[in-house]
Amino acid sequence: MIIWCKWMCSKKGTYEFNEIEKKWQHFWADNKTFRSEDCDTSRPKYYVLDMFPYPSGQGLHVGHPEGYTASDIVARYKRMKGFNVLHPFGWDAFGLPAEQYAVKTGTSPEITTRKNIDNMRRQTKSLGFSYDWDREVSTTDPHYYKWTQWIFLKLFNSYFDETENKAKPIERLPVPDGLSEEERRKYIDDNRLAYEAEVAVNWCPELGTVLANEEVVGGVSERGGHPVIRKPMRQWMLRITKYAERLIDDLAQVDWPYSIKKLQTDWVGKSIGADVDFKLTDFDETIRVFTTRPDTLFGATYMVLAPEHPLVDKITAPDKIHAVAEYRDQAARKSDLDRTDLAKDKTGQPLGAFAVNPVNDEKIPIWISDYVLISYGTGAIMAVPAHDDRDFEFATKFNLPIIPVVEPDDPEQAKLVRQVEICFTGDGKAINSAQFDGLPTQQFKENITKWLAERDQGSKSVNYKLRDWLFSRQRYWGEPFPILHTQDGRVIGLTEDDLPLELPHIENYKPTGTGEPPLANAAGWLEVTLPDGTKARRETNTMPQWAGSCWYYLRYLDPLNDRRAWNPEKEKYWMPVDLYIGGAEHAVLHLLYARFWHKFLYDLGYVTTAEPFKKLINQGMILGEDGQKMSKSRGNVINPDKVIADYGADSMRLYEMFMGPLEAMKPWSMQGVEGVHRFLQKLWRAVIDEETGLLDPAVRDVQADEPTLRLLNQTVKKVGDDIETFGFNTAISAMMILTNHLSRLDVKPKSVIEKLVLILAPLAPHIAEELWQRLGHDDTLAYEPWPAYDEQLIKEKEIELAVQVNGKIKDRIVVSADADEQQIKAEALANEKVAAAIAGKEPRKVIVIKSRLVNIVV
RNA sequence: GCCGAAGUGGCGGAAUUGGCAGACGCGCGGGAUUCAAAAUCCCGUCCUGGCAACAGGGUGAGGGUUCGAGUCCCUCCUUCGGCACCA
Incomplete structure (x- = not known):
């Protein structure tokens, strides 16, 4: 028992992440x-x-x-x-x-x-x-x-200068002349x-x-x-x-x-369309509406005001006043919940007032309904039930006329539109639109907007949600x-x-x-x-x-x-x-x-x-181990303090990056933490002799062999590139591959270990600093230059290519990296299994993708 | 309903952007070490058949383009995120 304990205690070189992490955090803070x-x-x-x-x-x-x-x-x-x-x-x-x-x-x-x-x-x-x-x-x-x-x-x-499209100090606001002190103040405040x-x-x-x-x-x-x-x-x-x-x-x-x-x-929700003015029949008033489809004006068969629209009081017919007041009252009391979730069914009241459609002088009724919002556009719409889903639903419910004015290109659909079977909201050609008949939607929009402007009954307009x-x-x-x-x-x-x-x-x-x-x-x-x-x-x-x-x-x-x-x-x-x-x-x-x-x-x-x-x-969000959103009530919350205490901050950091792509939603796994922790342990043991706590005798100042050098250069390149593109999971995997390789070597070149430590440093900084120090450096590695890689050393000498016949892999061949297409082709065709697969037929085409594969088509 | 992102082994995920699907890790199976275990190391691990060599199938489903599709195009299904009477 005593001997066993002595043996345990003699292992003074194990990876003591808690001590190491505290040590370096203090170092960074103190310095x-x-x-x-x-x-x-x-x-x-x-x-x-x-x-x-x-x-x-x-x-x-x-x-x-x-x-x-x-x-x-x-x-x-x-x-x-x-x-x-x-x-x-x-x-x-x-x-x-x-x-x-x-x-x-x-x-x-x-x-x-x-x-x-x-x-x-x-x-x-x-x-x-x-x-x-x-x-x-x-x-x-x-x-x-x-x-x-x-x-x-x-x-x-400050105020906003519309012409320069920028904010300016309020002192520079041009205030109209002839205002009283009171009016002047109000004008400024309003801007x-x-x-x-x-x-x-x-x-x-x-x-x-x-x-x-x-x-x-x-x-x-x-x-x-x-x-x-x-x-x-x-x-x-x-x-x-x-x-x-x-x-x-x-x-x-x-x-x-x-x-x-x-x-x-x-969210900003820009819409381009037109403001159109509708004159009332019995009042000297106009109702301005905003529409993105001025081309459907000939199909406007009624108008709808928001319940809060200021004109409602003025124009409601005497016999409708009671019903309208009640409707407005109801609408005002509705919570947002009522308006969104429950208000699938359209409601509304006619005002008993009428407007004139500016394009054809038709007299059309005016309604109020809470499907029109006071806060958007002008708080009033022209309703074109043939070409707007909401208007269609409303018109159907209250038996209002529906006139199709846009014909879709698809003949089947066109028939249904003409028969008022369906509501069509797409682009097409104008019908029932007098002199504009036949115009395509986009063209019509432009023409009618100009037409309205010339008559002072409308203009181009932009609205935002x-x-x-x-x-x-x-x-x-x-x-x-x-x-x-x-x-x-x-x-x-x-x-x-x-x-x-x-x-x-x-x-x-x-x-x-x-x-x-x-x-x-x-x-x-x-x-x-x-x-x-x-x-x-x-x-x-x-x-x-x-x-x-x-x-x-x-x-x-x-x-x-x-x-x-x-x-x-x-x-x-x-x-x-x-x-x-x-x-x-x-x-x-x-x-x-x-x-x-x-x-x-x-x-x-x-x-x-x-x-x-x-x-x-x-x-992305991190889910609990059960794949559910973490919450106290589900009891699947992972406490970072505990993870750090058990595995260390470096393991925590590394695991969170190793889980998968940064943007993705992904579930936590304690075994996954253990996995990356084992990787750090392995790296530690590759560098430090656990018995003595000194540098492992296998780590020596020697020239690395060719495969090691190649792998090192590939890894340095990959980790750098991956950090630039936020592919941290694959960067870690690359360093795992290099570490696995090094741990199998009998003699570990110090220069290779040092570069690995440096490229690991951004991800697992504590262990990197500690190893860097034990490798014989006095100062922090935080400002050490990022290791360079040699493009020449990355290249493989020999490349294994897959050889396919008609897209199916038959065998693999190894060719020298500088072999040209002819050589590769010859090598591939000479292959036994390929010959068997071709079975004497004449190759119609041979596709050679250098460093990838050969495909022989027969 | 509309818009956006995504569906790959038992699991998390790779795949030079059209070129050997499954890197790396987890888990699992076998072995070494050990009195025994933990730890560690080695081997195996997409599925099906076979002792094996090998053969066939395989990236949500179906179709298409191509010598070649996880990757591109069309239709559909599922999951997640956002918006939801914005005229």
Whole structure:
């Protein structure tokens, strides 16, 4: 027993990953190994950014390190390639969970947040990422949100110049002459990029706050799944719609996955069409509609207004007033849930009023229905039931006339369209359209738009699905608006000197339930005395969580600057972000908002690039071992702390990269972790004598043999190429192959081992540093040049080719690498098995693909 | 319903982008080492038939283009993600 123990203890050279990892993490921190040098023009720069996390009480889950490891590999690789790398980290720390916890327990969100950040920072550091921790930021830090408020003030103090298609300071807004002071103020306020409006919002009674459209999923809140109703309220809005065109166009400048670009394009939702004016028969009024199909005007048999349309009150016939009022009432009470999930059936009411179709002077009835939205286009449509599914359904239900005006090319379909059997929404040729008959759809659209314009009854028009950004929340734990409401009803912004406007400490975090935010309870904070002695009240809404994450990548450039949000020199040096890695769940929300702010800052000259993120990669979700989404209730959550304790950070990092393609969704496997851990063990034993802890005697300063040298050069090339293309799983597999080869050699050339250690370093940095040191190097390998490979050494001397007869493999031949086609052909035809397969027939064709195969066709 | 991505061994996944399908890892089977086990090392492992050499089949299904298709084209099925009265 004692002897056995002695024997165990004498093995002092085993792979002690826990000790090694701690040692190097301290080394990196103490030496500030990964500090980035601002404005170092002697090296090319590279900015690698992770989507910063919300510091939740659950801590890190295994999904976080996936993206972080990928970006860290690129950061470390680029350093070795001679780049000046900026790789920062921080916390998106405002948010609902800390506030809900505060409501429940009375613990200040500040305390909860600090605790959670400390824990998650510890976890993040335990993975050995090469962040420049001196640049750490938190959105909840007043030194940070001072500048979030500053950007908001810039928005508040800017307007959008339509002719130049860019934002400008509000002082330069041309204000019409002859306005009263009151009117002048209103005009200016109406042009600000941050403005107040009374809007029908998504009110969530359970959460006591409004939500952005994007935060409502299927009629319930995205977080928590609580019911959401529509309610008119005073809210802060940002004019993101002014940037709709640029948000679509500039996607051409960035290297993002096609699917994300598509998602954003669809979200902005550009439609080109025409506005058309319909005169009413009994009133001196016109109804303007937006349509993408002006070519179907002759088929417009009725009109529909949104229930909220302002003209409804005025034009409803006396005998319809009661029914219409009731309908509008019902529509107003409908929640989003009712409108989406349950409203499959069309409803509506006729107003008893009529309009005139401008193309044929037909008198057509006007209805209201909630299938027309007040918030899109003009809130009114012309209905062409023959060529629009929704109008078709409505007309069928209420027995309204259906006139086909577009004939499809397919004769079968054309017949059905003419007989009003089906609704056809595609392109075709015009029918029942007077002098326009026979025109193809596209042509007709142009002609009729011109025709309408000449008669002053319409014009070309573009609409977007994108709405202005609802920017206020009735919460405590968010950035306070730097805004004052005066007694005489003016809204004024604080000056830059007044920033930051800090969140006051309060006792009661509960929303009041009426929509009055918690900050309304902060007595000493709420009231302000202005220089002229009058009183003003602070804005009690706070900003949404997206605010802080809209610009954090800029603050990393200059995180300690107290005089400016960032130094322009540093911005010019570091921007744009070269690589941005994060989850696909932010495809429309965060990425669209951040691009909007960036473009705004670009217009004002604070940043020098039109787009913030050059290349974007989305990491896929990691599922539980059962292939299900990880969740506490399923009990399939993998705790990273435990994985690191059992196998080490290097194994954790390596496994997450080895699982499969970065973008793919893939299930966790503990046995898979063990697999990559065995690989590291094997490498360790190939270099270190486990008995002595010294370099293995087999590792010697000798020239590598040809196969080893070839494999080494192939591996160096492959790992480099794979890192450049984010194929980390195949890079690891290549290093496994080289390690397997080396472990079988009796004498291991030191130079080969060293290069393997260097190319492993970005992926498994701790073991690499340790081996590098034990191989006799004093300094960190973080800035060692990436090994070069020799193209000549990669080439095989002899190549095995498959020989096919009629596409079926019959045998394999080995030829010299420089054999020409004739030689290969002769060799192939001389082969016994090939001869047997040909059976004396004359080859019709012989296809030789060098270094691949030979195919003989008979 | 519309849009997007993807379907390859028992499992995670490779395949120079039209050229030997299944690299690498897991799991499994056999062997070496050991008193025994763990660890490690070696051999095998797509399916079917055969002791074997070998033969045949095989990348969700069906069709097509090609000397040659996991890869390109058409139709369909399944899974995942997004949008969902946006005129």
